Amino acid sequence: MRISRTTRDGITMLHIHRDEAGLIETLVSQLMSLYQEYSPPSIELDPLLASLDIGGSSSLPDDPALARILPNAYEDDQQASEFRQVSEQGLVNRKVLDAEAVLVSLGSARLETEGFEGQAEALLHDDLPAYAGAADNETLDVPLDEEAFLSWTKTLTSMRLALAARLGIECEEDLDDEPLDEMEANTRAVYDWLAEFTEALLHARLNQ
Secondary structure, three states, X not given: OEEEEEOOOOEEEEEEEHHHHHHHHHHHHHHHHHHHHHOOOOOOOOHHHHHOOOOOOOOOXXXXXXXXXXXXXXXXXXXXXXXXXXXXXXXXXXXXXXXXXXXXXXHHHHXXXXXXXXXXXXXXXXXXXXXXXXXXXHEEEEEEOHHHHHHHHHHHHHHHHHHHHHHOOOOHHXXXXXXXXXXXXXXXXXHHHHHHHHHHHHHHHHOO
C-alpha cells in the first residue's frame, strides 16, 4: 500500500494492493454486520424519532467490541444512559454510512482502470509489505476527498477498537504480551497493520 496526494485539488490518493483491499472489505463487512445485528428494528422507535435518528439502548452493549466502539459519553451512569437513549441510533447509523462509503470507494476503484494514474505528486509513506514489488494491475487507486477520507479513518479506527476488544488490549502495555496461539497472532498482525494504515492516512492528510 502506498499513499500519495495531488496538491492541485487536495485529494489523498490511496494505492492499495488487491489483497489488502480484500482484507479491508472483509473487515468492514464484519463491522457492518456487528452494527446491524445490534441496532436493527428491534429497538422500538416512534416513527418521528426514527426519522430524526433519535433512539438507542439505556446501557452499554454486551458485546465488548461494540462497548469499545460505542462507549458511554459520561461517567455518571444516569447521564450516560439518558444520552445514549437519544443519540446511540444516530451514531450507529452514521458509522454504517461511513463503512458503506469505504466499500463503495473500493468497488469503484475495482471498476476504474486508469483513475488518477500519474497525477500523484508526492509519496508520503513508505510501502507496506503487501505492496512491495506489486505490479500495477495488482493495485487499486482510490481517490479520497475530505468526506471519503473521514469515512475511511473513522471506519479504520472502529475496526481497530473492535479487534482491540477481541484481543483484550486495554492499554499500550498489553501489546507486549505474547499471543496465545496462531489465531491470536494473526489477529494481532491485522490490528498492527490497521494501526499503520491509519497512521499513514493521517500523515498524508496532515502534510497536504
